[in-house]
Amino acid sequence: MPHTRRRQQHPGPLWRLLSSAGFRFALLFAVVFLAAGLAFAGVLWWGTAGTLERQTDSAIRADAMALAERGRDSGLAVLAEAVEERLALDAEGLSIYLLLDPSGRRLAGNLAALPPPRSGDSSWYRLNVEHEDTGPGEARLLVLDLPDGSKLAVGREVSEKGRLRALLTEGLAWAAGAALFFALLGAWLMRRALERRLTPAATTAALIAGGDLSQRVPLSLHDDEFDRLGASMNAMLDRIAHLMDGVRGVSDAIAHDLRTPIARARNGLEEALLSEADDPATLRGAIERGIADLDNVTRVFQAVLRIAEVEAGARRAAFAPLDLSLLLADAAELYGASAEARGQTLNTLWPESLPLVGDRDLLLQVVANLLDNAVKFTAPHGTIVLSAWREADWVVVRVADEGPGLSAQDRTRVGERFFRADSARTTPGSGLGLSLVRAVVQLHGGALWFEDAGGPPGQPGLAVLFRLPVAA
Amino acid sequence: MLLRLSWLLALLLAALPARGAELRLLPPGLAYCDELAARFSRLPGARQDAARGLAAEGGRLCEAGHARAGVARLRRALRAAQGAPRLARSAHP
Structure with missing residues (x-):
């Protein structure tokens, strides 16, 4: 997109x-x-600074409350004396006091006047204090309204703390x-x-992106997230390259395999056209041969399209419970006749019931392809064995023939489209049968592999095995 | 994110204590020196040599016009004469 x-x-x-x-x-x-x-x-x-301020405020509040209590108990005169005594003992000169009677007259203290009242209930002040003989300082001041209407201000200079x-x-x-x-x-x-x-x-x-698909992300020794990202990119690129090689191979194979029947059909038709024979039967025979050649071409295309459809997983919706034993019986009946016509024997062996979930048509096609190959590659009067059994959560199917077998190298390539082993060049076929088998088995979540069928050297035979999960 | 940070900074600056109004402290004068000297003389510990020396030095400084230094000496003399400056200490964190 x-x-x-x-x-x-x-x-x-x-x-x-x-x-x-x-x-x-x-x-x-x-x-x-x-x-x-x-x-x-x-x-x-x-x-630090907050703690110092809280300690200062706490000391001021305690001193003010003590003085206010004394004033309430003993009167303003005693309170004034207490204020003067505190000032007299303040050798550091940091204390600030002011006591005003209800009429606003100054009774004791070293503060010239109260600060102007502020809006709100707060009775705390942060003030700049001006000394006449020294420089300015900073102070905290608490002003209390005493019950008799007099006012008491208690404060401390905090210039040192301010400097800190x-x-x-x-x-x-x-x-x-x-x-x-x-x-x-x-x-x-x-x-x-x-x-x-x-x-x-x-x-x-x-x-x-510039077109050089051979490039890969260099990986460091860190094995970190970036290396994992690079490794994922490399794996993706390898997969893309593999798929592109496959597409290229399929294109080449289609061109190569279809050229012959198409050319043969064309030549036959051309020959009939150019021949001077007016015999309708001859012309009809040429046309029928041409149609048969073109039907082969159509079959190849249908097989390629079906493999693509299976690999895309589009057939998964058709999965349904089925009994593989019945399916094997149908296939054996169909190909038993072919084998018999060639003088071959088809032996079968499977349990009474092999239930699994899958696409019946595709699985029948798989068994049919394998039996078709077995019949083709087994010599006349040979034996073909079709067997199946249950193994844990799998159903295993085995088709064994007495043909020439497959080399280990060919076994790795046998699922590729249009691949044909050298020993099969003379046998009719398109090289798509086992590709479809592999695609269908993979669609069902199974696996396909090959073994020797146990024949003599030089004619070991081939056993094709695949297994399917009981619950696909 | 940056906008939120600037809001936080503005809030922090607003929370800092603002400079308040300016108030005047009464300067200690000669009369206050005399008052402290009289208070000292009434204390039973006024006969201690150390306290008496401080008080005398405070008085001399006051008479010489250094009222602030004189008041400081007289206050130290008072604390020395009292012997236990618990009250004053409790008043000063």
């Missing part, structure tokens, strides 16, 4: 890079690598940069490696 969808051609190198599978795999690798780096940085941040956080941020930024660099480097290396491993297959495919 022709490809109707054509690939759009984009000549730009950037498009080629973006559209390459290697680049996409590499990009996926880089994104996964960066995501892993981000997750790592997040966990690191949560475990900045250091951590800087470190993570450098690490992210390095991770990005290595992700891109890894992506580039991965893309190059993929490209390098795929290049032999692509080059071979291009050469084959």
Whole structure:
């Protein structure tokens, strides 16, 4: 089927890079690598800077709650004294306090004023604190509304922690940069490696597309996925080459085998036309011989077409349960007469019933072809044996003759279309009978093989055996 | 994928703490030095030599105009005089 969808051609190198599978795999690798780096940085941040902030907030909350409780129990004056005492003992100068009475008057603390209220319920603030005599700093502040309407602010300067956080941020930024660099480097290396491993297959495919079918994908010693892909491609190419050789051989054989009967028919007709005899019987005889020759040609074509049909598996739908014993009996009856006419003896032996699933017509054709060959190659007064038996899940059929037999070399080629052994050149036939047998047996999931029939040297005979599964 | 990554980065940046409003801390003055000195003198441990030395040095720094350094010395003197700075330590993580 022709490809109707054509690939759009984009000549730009950037498009080629973006559209390459290697680049996409590499990009996926880089994104996964960066995501892993981000997750790592997040966990690191949560475990360090995040922990410091949570500890600071926890200490502020505990101090504020303790002061608020004291204020509730003992009054604002005691609370103010507690605030001043905390400030007095803060040698590091990191504490921030402010206590305002309900009217907003400052009672204690070192903060000039509360931060402006914000929308929402949050009472936490992150502030920049301005010292009059030193530089700015950063602070966390919690503002509580006490039950009597006064306000208490408790906070800590976190400039040191902020500096630590900045250091951590800087470190993570450098690490992210390095991770990005290595992700891109890894992506580039991965893309190059993929490209390098795929290049032999692509080059071979291009050469084959150019018409050189002898090319094969070179395989490395890695035995990885690419080598397995290359091996599969090579197996496919071998199969295609084998099939093409077969097609070529069949074409040659058809041309060679049909030339003779067609030429003979033509010559006969031409001879009758040119002859000066007006005898209708002579003319009729020439025409009948021509028709017989052309019928032979037609039979060859029908046999070739039938083999192709069987090999394509189109007949599988006609499979049905059958008894092979009855089928063998029919074939034996048909060819028993032929054998008898030549003074041959046909011995038969099979069990009463041999049930299996298959195409009755095709199987009858198989047995008939084998018996026909046996009758043809067995000398007059010879013996032919047709036998069958059950063997585990198989039914085995054997047809043995007393003919010249087949050499080991010929046995490997005997299923090819139009193949005829040298010893059979003088015997009528097209060389298609055993091709059909092999195709039908394979269609049924069985196997075909040859053995010597046990005759004397020089005339060993041939035993053709095939087996069929009981449940095809 | 890249769009999703940029969204994540934007979310991360939005989650970072924003710089808040600026507030002013009251500068420690001479009056605060006097207040800390008075608080020190009321403590039973004020007679310890180390604490007394720190307090005196703090006072001198305050009078010399270095109120912040003087306040820091006086606060250390107070902690030394108290003996056990558990309260202050509990207030500072």
